[in-house]
Amino acid sequence: MTPLARLLITSQFAFNVGFFAVLPYLADHLGGTLGLGGALVGFVLGLRTFSQQGLFIVGGVLTDRYGPRPAVLVGCALRVAGFVWLGFAGSAWTVIGAVVTVGFAAALFSPAVESEIAREALRLERSGGPRRTRTLARFSAGGQAGALLGPVLGTLLLYGGGAAHFRTACLTGAGVFLFVLAAHVRLMPRGATREPGAQVRGSWRTVLGDRRFLLLALAYSTYLLAYNQLYLALPAELDRATGSQAALGWLFALSSVLVVFGSAPLERFAAPRLDRQAMIRTGLLLIAAAFATVAPLRTLDGPAAAIAFTVLLTLGQMLVLPATRALLTDLADEQRLGLATGALSSLSGLVVLAAGAPVGALLDHDGPAPWLVLATIPLLGLTLVPRPPRRGTERAGQGLTSKA
Numbered sequence: 001m002t003p004l005a006r007l008l009i010t011s012q013f014a015f016n017v018g019f020f021a022v023l024p025y026l027a028d029h030l031g032g033t034l035g036l037g038g039a040l041v042g043f044v045l046g047l048r049t050f051s052q053q054g055l056f057i058v059g060g061v062l063t064d065r066y067g068p069r070p071a072v073l074v075g076c077a078l079r080v081a082g083f084v085w086l087g088f089a090g091s092a093w094t095v096i097g098a099v100v101t102v103g104f105a106a107a108l109f110s111p112a113v114e115s116e117i118a119r120e121a122l123r124l125e126r127s128g129g130p131r132r133t134r135t136l137a138r139f140s141a142g143g144q145a146g147a148l149l150g151p152v153l154g155t156l157l158l159y160g161g162g163a164a165h166f167r168t169a170c171l172t173g174a175g176v177f178l179f180v181l182a183a184h185v186r187l188m189p190r191g192a193t194r195e196p197g198a199q200v201r202g203s204w205r206t207v208l209g210d211r212r213f214l215l216l217a218l219a220y221s222t223y224l225l226a227y228n229q230l231y232l233a234l235p236a237e238l239d240r241a242t243g244s245q246a247a248l249g250w251l252f253a254l255s256s257v258l259v260v261f262g263s264a265p266l267e268r269f270a271a272p273r274l275d276r277q278a279m280i281r282t283g284l285l286l287i288a289a290a291f292a293t294v295a296p297l298r299t300l301d302g303p304a305a306a307i308a309f310t311v312l313l314t315l316g317q318m319l320v321l322p323a324t325r326a327l328l329t330d331l332a333d334e335q336r337l338g339l340a341t342g343a344l345s346s347l348s349g350l351v352v353l354a355a356g357a358p359v360g361a362l363l364d365h366d367g368p369a370p371w372l373v374l375a376t377i378p379l380l381g382l383t384l385v386p387r388p389p390r391r392g393t394e395r396a397g398q399g400l401t402s403k404a
Contacts, residue, residue, distance in 0.1 A: 004120050017153065021153040021176070059110065115338040134264065259318055277323075
């Protein structure tokens, strides 16, 4: 693995450590310590999500225009400022300003890092190194390791509760992001401007007019909608089966451990046998099986259905994520990889946002039927996975592979 790949994987790990040391506890801080109403807490959390996921496409465009290094550095600096601000915020408006800053920081950082690791994975594969899916699986595992360690760090820092402890957690998170900033200042290569601004503006039409990319975005949306049920359907099933959500943290930890320690072995097993499209389809099939399995297992006492759901869903994720990022490098020209990465996240995020309320209403109905209906969502995505363009057959000006 190259020094750049190690830097990107390590920074993704550290970024998630700092993020998950604070954000899982934000709702409790807002509603408990600051005494904000439930509606306002929900608005603040939704605004943070929108300022991050919804603006990924902006971060992707800026990455293509100025290169990944400036986007990463500004993103890290904004995260430091946002977490310091959040630690001292004492009113609704100051909290809103802080969380928007925190969210937009990720909208800059994540598309830059994700597009650059995809680009580096492609370079490694072309030079005779590991398959790009292996490098991207390591990247996913690094991020998940940070997501596993971050809440543990946050729990230790927030022990005892109160504004002072939350401030300590925020300042610790800011320190982590400051470390990531320093590492990228020192180690990330300086890049030249990617494209003139007019060509970047033209790329928006290129993305929205590319049929293969839109099919991939829709297929990825079905995965993301299904994966989000870890936070909606899984707690509901635990409540039904055990009368509480006490085991939820353990199931999240199980999912993270599977990703951290299982991504590389699963990639080594799957990649020689399946191409990238088949890996995505197999992952979506496993996710569909996760929902379908809950229906018969609900008749058993205890959390058996919840455990099976978590394991199968996570195994599907471990195939879908690296294969999708790898397939994106087949569909998108390297000069537009930032835009394509950001657009993939933003478009799929909009689909998940639109489908969130209907799925929530579906889960209000008891019995196996909602789970069987949810199983059809990844099956639909399975039919949408596009074939990559055959090299040398794309005409100039058509799709994301054009060099215009």
